[in-house]
Amino acid sequence: MNPLLATVPRALRDLGGLFLPRRCGGCDQGLRHFEHCLCSLCEADLPRTRFHDDPRNRVEELFRGKVQLEAASAFLHFSPTGMVQRMLHRIKYHHDRQPGLELGRRMADDIRTSERFGTVDMLLPVPLHPRKEHARGYNQSQVLVDGMLERWPVENAGKGLVRVVRTPSQTRRNRLDRWLNVKEAFHLPDPEKLRGRHVLIVDDVVTTGATLEGCVKALGAVPDIRVSVYTAACA
Numbered sequence: 001m002n003p004l005l006a007t008v009p010r011a012l013r014d015l016g017g018l019f020l021p022r023r024c025g026g027c028d029q030g031l032r033h034f035e036h037c038l039c040s041l042c043e044a045d046l047p048r049t050r051f052h053d054d055p056r057n058r059v060e061e062l063f064r065g066k067v068q069l070e071a072a073s074a075f076l077h078f079s080p081t082g083m084v085q086r087m088l089h090r091i092k093y094h095h096d097r098q099p100g101l102e103l104g105r106r107m108a109d110d111i112r113t114s115e116r117f118g119t120v121d122m123l124l125p126v127p128l129h130p131r132k133e134h135a136r137g138y139n140q141s142q143v144l145v146d147g148m149l150e151r152w153p154v155e156n157a158g159k160g161l162v163r164v165v166r167t168p169s170q171t172r173r174n175r176l177d178r179w180l181n182v183k184e185a186f187h188l189p190d191p192e193k194l195r196g197r198h199v200l201i202v203d204d205v206v207t208t209g210a211t212l213e214g215c216v217k218a219l220g221a222v223p224d225i226r227v228s229v230y231t232a233a234c235a
């Protein structure tokens, strides 16, 4: 979206979208009438990981020996062409929920028939700090979850996990420091709501896995919970 448009109220923007050329979330070329969020070329080039059925996939290995997970996966690899970076950047910084919803739909389509994720009955977005969420207008992980829920009849855990303090800059900290730091940043307002469920934690990107690890640790306080992890992309 044109950054100037971000300052226009949403209702007006939606109306404007009727007249403005729609652009591809991957390459920013104009979309043809039958294309939806991605052009046909980007659609065909989506760098899918196809990790879901492999218990030794790279994302799952990040957490092995650190936290107990049922399964972990990512939908896309970061591609050398930068397509995935552009899609995620647009969701995060351009006040544009549509590519996020579309990405979420594709994430759900990719995983919901996988045997290892088949018992998931609740989706939980990684929480943003409230101040950040207020500034952005939304939590990009919740947008992904909203898109996923359009295709997958499971429950939305919404703010089942919240962030209580801003995480200071995590650069120049070692992994343990980062972990301790992040762990303190999560709070469960209503653990009973999650009791006995198979909760899928959803985030946009996994790199070191430190934030997700913090979420999984926090959820460990819930009795009989099973936890899995799924991200839009892995670095």
Ligand SMILES: [Zn+2]
Binding pocket: 024, 025, 026, 027, 028, 029, 038, 039, 040, 041, 042, 043
């Ligand atoms: Zn494209």
